[in-house]
Structure formats: structure tokens, C-alpha cells
Amino acid sequence: MKFQIPIGPQHPALKEPISLRMTVEGEVIRDADIRLGYNHRGLEKLAEEKTWIQNIYLTERICGICSHSHATCFVQGVEKLMEVVPPKRGLYIRYLVAELERVHSHLLWLGVAGHEAGFDSFFMYTWRDREVVMDLLEMVSGNRVHYAINTLGGVRRDLDAGQKAKILEGVAVLRKRSEYYFRIGASEPSFVARIAGVGRLSKGQAESLCAVGPTARASGITRDVRKDDPCAVYDEMDFEVGTADSGDVLGRVVVRVKELLESYKIIEQIIRKLPEGPIAVRAPRKAKPGEAVSRYEAPRGENMHYIKSNGSEKPERLKVRAPTLANYPATIEMLRNGFIADIPLIFAAIDPCICCAERVVTLVDVRSGEEMAVRLSDLRRRAAGRGPNALPKRNAAWPL
Amino acid sequence: MRIAAFLPELLRHLFKKPNTVDYPFKKLEVPKDFRGTPYLQPELCIVCKACERDCPAEAIEITSVSEAEKRFRMVIHNDRCIHCAQCVDSCPTTPKAMAIDSLFELADFDRHRLKKEWVYVRAVLKPKPAAPKPDAQPEPAPKA
């Protein structure tokens, strides 16, 4: 018996709305389809109406978890357009925050992977330890989530000696914990049984479907913007690109843990090598006409911003490509012939950030959302009124 | 592969104090540079409107109350504010008229109560070389 299971737009495994439609036979998935558009905020259009400075904060809000990555990617590009070269110390602090953010994102992902596999203790412990790096980020930047440390021409906050010592301390704790989680993750039998061999993606498939980030690296592709297109700081750092050949969820766990350990290495190097000097230079308000392509290795994979300027205070066009969107075609391939039980794991393994991937249509922005109190009875009446004459989402018929 | 690899860690924590912060009852201290809520020190403001121009969330609104008295009204819409502290960075005066405190418990049942309002007379820009030139013309006005 073939039937369709709707995963989303509202589903406990998805922290954000997206619609996956699985055609299953018994417990085996035969086909998968993906439908986006539930989380659009029209950022690309909005960016054309905001100044360069305002856009830093706008791009920061593309994603909550890797907020620094989009802002950095944007700032890198705009600095190129403005022909501003930030001072070394500023760059070092910028990429220090970037690596701390990578640590926080990967620890978060480890917990989520544990949760999706029903391993809640693992989830609780990793998230407990993630608080260490969250506190460090809060100390450095002044906020836990939106660090807002980037500005055109450098960063906004300096590091003092006490903060440096605290970061080193925190990193030492985290390294020990990460190594422990690696051992647990690789030796708890029920966990390994769930993730080994699940969601396989061969190297050829990963290449042709343009997968990025840990998803691609777990399939043996050594693509990492930090190595291939090193911006400013990374070519002075000693680190390796973590890869795995198995191409399954276990491989993606391994890649992320390896990246965690490399990030600790980079953070320590940055702190040790941190040069003296100013943290920012003044940037002009207008950029020269031109275009720039900016790439940045976010925790989930490569970010790419295409920025076009027309010489005014505002960008002519800002194209944002978030890593999650690039990984969707690969995800569909991974889901095929898997089990229903593997859907959350496979989907979580690309570390999806749906609000990153969707940012295009202007539907409702923060200010226009007209609020009103809706009584439950009203809601029910509306739902009943929707009935047969309302326009459903395509393919959204209830399958039974 | 070991059976029950996680067991020692779990048992070790059984009688330890939970790591959870019992939040509304006990509070953690925020770091000293925490970006909380922006506020205005009206005696320093020269009404250059740099903060209004740069605010990404359009949360700052400066209107003129009386042209003759040089009296202005500034509203900070904390319901829109994204706490980025760009207004503090943009503020050209020394010491800065815009500042940020470490308040973070702002939730309210009414959005109107989140808006903070100041009505003040524009400060005279002291002839200091360090201060960058603001956008509005700094014509000296008698202080009330």
C-alpha cells in the first residue's frame, strides 16, 4: 500500500515550517517532494530599501543560529566594494566570533541530532555545555544570539586580557567535553545503530547535486571556503578540513565533531596571535558602483552573497544563498529508500535552517503585521469556512 | 562499542545540583557590556538624527514639538528595537547622548507601554574638535 505522509509544515521534528511530502510503502520511503515558502520575509527586496549600515543588521537576521555568518559575508563583500581594508585586529576578532559561533552551532546540532534520534540525555548534556560558548559570545559581543559585532571596516568591540583568558578557559573545557561526546556518540550502541548507514549520499551524487558544507564533506569532498578562498585570517591559521568517506549520518556527525576540534585550534591560535592596533576604520556611507561576490564558510556550509551597488547609500541587489537551500536536492536523494524513522535524522543531518533558505518574497514584515485578538470560536469558524472553496496549498489534500 | 557508555556520566549527575537556572526566581548576572535597552540622555542630545537614520528597525523617531523653543520629542519604540546598539555607535556627541543599559526583561502586555518618550530642548554643541560634524546644522541655540 502506497500512501503519502506529510511532514510539515507543522511537525515536531521541524523547528521551522517546511513541507516535505513522503510517498511511503509500509515503513519505506519511495519518493520525497519538498515545498518551500512558509517562512518568507522578503529580505532580498527589503535590503534594497535599506542603507549599507542597516543591512548589516538585516543580514544578521537571516538566520538565528549562524547570525554572524551572513553578516560577515555581507560585510566582506561591501568592504570590497567600498575599498575599505579593516585593520588586522578587527579581522581577528571578527573571525574569532565566527569560530565561536561555529562551535555553538555544531554543539547545538549534536544535541538536535541526539533529540531526533530520541537520545534526549545526549541532547541535554550537549546543550548544557553549549551554554559555555554562549556565555563567551555574550561576553565578547554583548548578546547571546545576534552578536552585532560586525561593522563596515572592522568590528565594534575590543577584547581585553581578561576576556582572552576566559575564552581560552572555556575552550579548554569545551574541548574535553567534545572529545567525550565523540566517544559517546561513537560507542553508544543504540545511537550508532540508528545513524550508521542512514541517508547515504555518494561522492558523485554530492558533487552533481551541489551539496555544501558538512553534508558534502561527509561524502568525501574536501570543499571548504576557509581553505579554498581564504579571507583575511584563515590563511594564517593552521587547521585541517575534516572529512569522512561514509556519506551517511554517522559521517556527518564525525565531520562536525572534527570541525569542532579544528575550531578550538583556530580559536586558540587567534587569541595567541591577536595583533595590537585599532579594531575598525571609518567606512564611507556610499559604495562605488560595482559588484562583488562574497563567500564565507558558515557552520552549515558555504554562504554566498552577490552584492551589486549603484553608487548610492543602498544596494542595487543583494542575493543571498544560504547553505540549506543548496542541500535540499541532496536531501531528497538521501531520503529515497530510507525508513520513516530516518526522516528526522536525515533531514536534521543537513542541519537545516529554513529561515536561512527562505528569505525572498515580501509578504509580511515586522511592522505591517496587523495584530488582533482572535477568539478560538472565530478560528474554528474560519477553518470551517475555508472548506471546499478555499485555495489549498497545491498537493495538500489529506491523504486518507 | 560498549554497552551503556553513557552510564557513568548519568549516575555521576544523579545527586549533583541541576545545571538549570531557576530563571524567574533566580537570575544570572549579565556581562558588563551587555546590550540591553537603549535610552536617551536628553541633556546631551543635539538632535542630529544620526540614530534615527541608522536604526535598522526604525525604532527611533524624533519629531519637533516647537521650532521656536528648539524643543524636540524622541520616541524609542522598544517593541521594534532589535537591541543592536547602532544608535550608540552613530551618536556623534561626546559623551554620547544615546546609551544602552543592561535591562532585558522588557515584556509587557501592551505595546504602548514599551515606547519610551523624551521631550527636551536641544543641547548646544560645544565647540569641541573631537566631535564629528553631525548631519543637522549645529546652530547654537539658547538653552532653556
Added chain:
Amino acid sequence: MAALRTLLYILVYPGILFLFLYSTFCEWFDRKAYARLQNRMGPTHTGRFGLLQPIADFVKLMSKEDVVPNAADRGMFNVLPLVGLAVVSTAALLLPIWNFDLAAPSVTSFSGDIIVLLYLLSLPTLVMFLAAWSSTNLFSTVGGTRVLTMLFGYEVPLFLSVLSPAILANSWRLAEIAAFYQKKPLLILPNLIGFGVAVIAVQAKLERTPFDIPHAETEIVGGTLTEYSGKKLALFRLMLDIEVVVSSALLATVFLAGFPGGGLLGFVQLVLKTLFVIFLLSLIRALTSRIRIDQVVSFAWKVLAPLAVLQLLIVILLKGFLK
């Protein structure tokens, strides 16, 4: 007098009232232990140490809106929570806690009550399946088929391992089995393998991690109980809580020598022994991640069933040796 005593037995201790209070306490204990194992707080603020939290949850659910899907089989859908609750409460009456006479069988304690109890404990699983099936939700349907698939896995090892101590005690009556092990406490030791198997099988029966597959919320939303809400969900949760108590009390009776000592001492023993079993269940829950349905069945048949058979073999050999 006997009638009054039986009425008291049914309504107060260890009947409905006690079961309700004790099962909420056990849920609190389970949640608290699980939380502490994960370095969390668990219920804290409702009542002292959050003791009243499960009751507060129950009351809150009872007051929530009750939705019945249009496509559901209304009769079945509505009656199943009550059936489930009745079944597990009946099962609780068979436990040799207070009102039994070793010499004379009675309505609640007779030869073969262990079999009846085991079958009564199988019924909630069937109720869950029927509930899932009659709500016709897709996720429920998948959950329901998973419930039944799992039943084929754990039921045989559970029966084998629970019956082994009975064979050794040479009785099919719970009170007599408990009395046998009270007399010869050392004979508890040979049954340890069976105890392990039974704890794991009970974990599967109760659908707790790693066997929470029928209601794995990250895969199939709420699974079996997706469409249930309000009062019915509250009753189902109460049913599951009572099932935890009854199963752990069954294991305590069969493997841990029951609850001797009459009213008060028996009560203390009941609390201690069931809490011990529930702690083991919580520990397993904290220790493992959810496995797949095919892995459950193969684990049950490749590991649990052989171990249960081994236990049976040990018991039979031991019995011959003792004679």
C-alpha cells in the same frame, strides 16, 4: 465484613484512589529521576518538590477542549480510554498487596492469577492500537501498526521471563510465588537474567525510550495518540501511569519477593520495590536512543528471547537439582 473489606480494597487501597495518587507519584518520581540523570531540575514548583505536578497536568488536561475528528469511529474513539483505564485498574487488583489469604484463594488471588494479570497487561497495547486505528489519522495509523509490530517482539520474552520464577516456585498464584521467595531469598539470584529481560520487555510494553517508536514525536508526531486531546488524553495518560505501577509491581512480586508484612510494612515494601523498578526503567530511558522498528523486533528475537529461554533452562535445571 468481607464485602466491606473488598469494597475498601477496590475503591481505596490498592484500588482506584490509591492507584491514582500512587501512579501520579510514580510519574513524578520518573520525571524527577529522568531529569536529575540529565542534570535538569524536573518538576519543581507545583507542590513541595513539584510533587503535585502530574496531578496538575491531569486536571489541566481534563479541563481542555476535547476534539473528535470527523473521520474517526466515534464510538470506539470515545470508549477506548475508559476501557484501557478499567483494564489496568483491574490488573492492579490482582496484585497480592494486602487483601489475600495464602491458605484460601479469593476473587483477587487465585491459582493462575499471574496468567490473567499478564493478559490484562497485554490489553492496553491492544487498546492503544485500536485507539490509533479508530482515529484514522495517518500518523496514528503508522503508530498503531508499530504498536502491534512491537507486541510480536517483546511479548514472548516477557511471558517467558515472568513465568520462569513461577515455575521455580511451583505455583501459578502471585501470592504463593512471593511467599516462596520470601522463604528462600537466595533463590532470587538465579532469576536475575530473567529480571533483566523482563525490565527491558516492560520498557518496550510501556513504549518508553528506546522503544518509544509508536509515538516517536520527531517521526510521526504523536503516533498512536495524535488525535486524542482533553479528557481522553488525560485518561490515556493515567492509564499509562497505572500501567507503569502495575508492571513494576508485577516485576517486584515475581522477582523481588513481593510485599510481605501486612498493611503498613507491605505498603513500605511496595513503594520501595516499585520505585526501584521504576528507577531502572528511567535509567534505561536516559541511557539509550530510540531504535528503529526493525531493530526492535530483531533485538527482541535475537537477544531477549534466547536469554529468556536460557533463564527457563536455568530454572528447570535448578528445580531438578533442588528436588
Added chain:
Amino acid sequence: MSDSDIIQGLEKDLGGKALELANPDRRRVFLKVAPADLLAVVTLLRDRYDCAYLATISGVDKGETLEVVYHFASRAANINVRTEVAKASPHVGTICPVIPGAILYERELQDMFGLVIDGLPDPRPLVTPDDWPAGSFPLRKDWKYERPEERIPGGKS
């Protein structure tokens, strides 16, 4: 492969097909081709320049024309291929046969810019809702979003 190698190689391989070829920054190559040559150029990039990885496709509204920029990335450089079509008949051929991973970007372009991607295997809308008005493309410059006036319930202002 250095930037100058890529530029020289492309000049030699493409000949007249390369309408513009620039190297404005380190590891950034911009190339302009005619829409008709697109598939051939993409195939060449994939086979000869290690550009199997398509980072994304950007659309730009340039008034009378629509520009489509294909951002490829190899280990050595980031090669951006651009092509321009008239707004009156915005037809571009699909590159999915060569780069299967391009499908989502091409579907997004259809939704956002009203480009018609010929030969797309799955031309359903990707991001716009089903009841989105036909013929309105949000990222074109002539599409304006009118922000409704902010209304806060419960009181003054």
C-alpha cells in the same frame, strides 16, 4: 590554477563566445555569454575547469533587460557567468541536464523574476504561494510592496 591561467584558458576555449571577461579581484572571474551559448559554456566549465559546483544563480533587474548570473566555484576560483535577456521575452535554457543541483535556483528565478526557464524538469512554483497573482514578480524593480500602516491594538496612536 591561477587567475591568469583561467582567464587565458577561457579566452582560448571560448573565443568569440566570451562577450566580456574580467578578473576584478583575486579568485573572482566574471564572464558574459549570449543566452544561446550558455549550456555549452557551462558544460565546458564543468568538464575543463572543475566547476561542477554551482553555488547559486542570481537574477538582476536592469530595467529593460534581466541579467542572470551563474556563480560557479572551483577550488581555484569563483567563476561567474552572466547572460542577459530582454524583459519582453525572458527565455533562458535550463542547465539542469549538466548541473542537476541547479533546479531549485532555476525554479526560484522563475518565481522571483518571471524568467522562463525552458526545459525545466519540474516547473512548479517553489517559493511563492499557490494563490500568488500571476505575472507579479517580487524582485523586479517595478514590483513595489506597499507597507500597510502599523496598527497596534488597544489604545492611542
